[in-house]
Amino acid sequence: MASEKQYPMTEAGKQKLEEELEFLKTVKRKEVVERIKIARSYGDLSENSEYDSAKEDQAFVEGKISSLESMIRNAVIITEDELNTDEVGLGKTVTFKELPDEEEETYTIVGSAEADPLEGLISNDSPIAKALIGHKKGEEVKIQTPGGEIEVVIVDVQ
Numbered sequence: 001m002a003s004e005k006q007y008p009m010t011e012a013g014k015q016k017l018e019e020e021l022e023f024l025k026t027v028k029r030k031e032v033v034e035r036i037k038i039a040r041s042y043g044d045l046s047e048n049s050e051y052d053s054a055k056e057d058q059a060f061v062e063g064k065i066s067s068l069e070s071m072i073r074n075a076v077i078i079t080e081d082e083l084n085t086d087e088v089g090l091g092k093t094v095t096f097k098e099l100p101d102e103e104e105e106t107y108t109i110v111g112s113a114e115a116d117p118l119e120g121l122i123s124n125d126s127p128i129a130k131a132l133i134g135h136k137k138g139e140e141v142k143i144q145t146p147g148g149e150i151e152v153v154i155v156d157v158q
Helices: 011-040 049-073 127-132
Strands: 007-009 075-077 093-099 103-110 121-123 140-145 148-157
Touching: 007 011, 011 049, 011 075, 049 075, 103 127, 121 127, 127 140
Parallel strands: 007 075, 103 121
Antiparallel strands: 093 103, 093 148, 140 148
């Protein structure tokens, strides 16, 4: 049997997943069950769009619960020792300038389970993170992106 995928994450990231799981189990699941009960009271289920919609929502919620439980069960917490280096890595916040226009960007590299690019959290599996990991402040790095190759210089690693 193949081992389950591990999900590297910060302690805060794991806590956020646990809170989402708790919400889904205690609030969202009950809401969906109540919608199903109400839809059943409308009669013929074969032509009941309310019932179909509620069952689809139930499948989504149960799938999300299962996914979160797996991520939490297989979480690998990034330790402080791993964060106490000056090298870009998981859990680190890196600021870099794109060359030649020197537009500055800052991202925190996290595991895929807690990635949220709009919040500045990029997955360690992303092309940018993969290229930056292992490099230090001042180094120039070439990054292959879907839009083509870019070159950056690392300004700061925290």
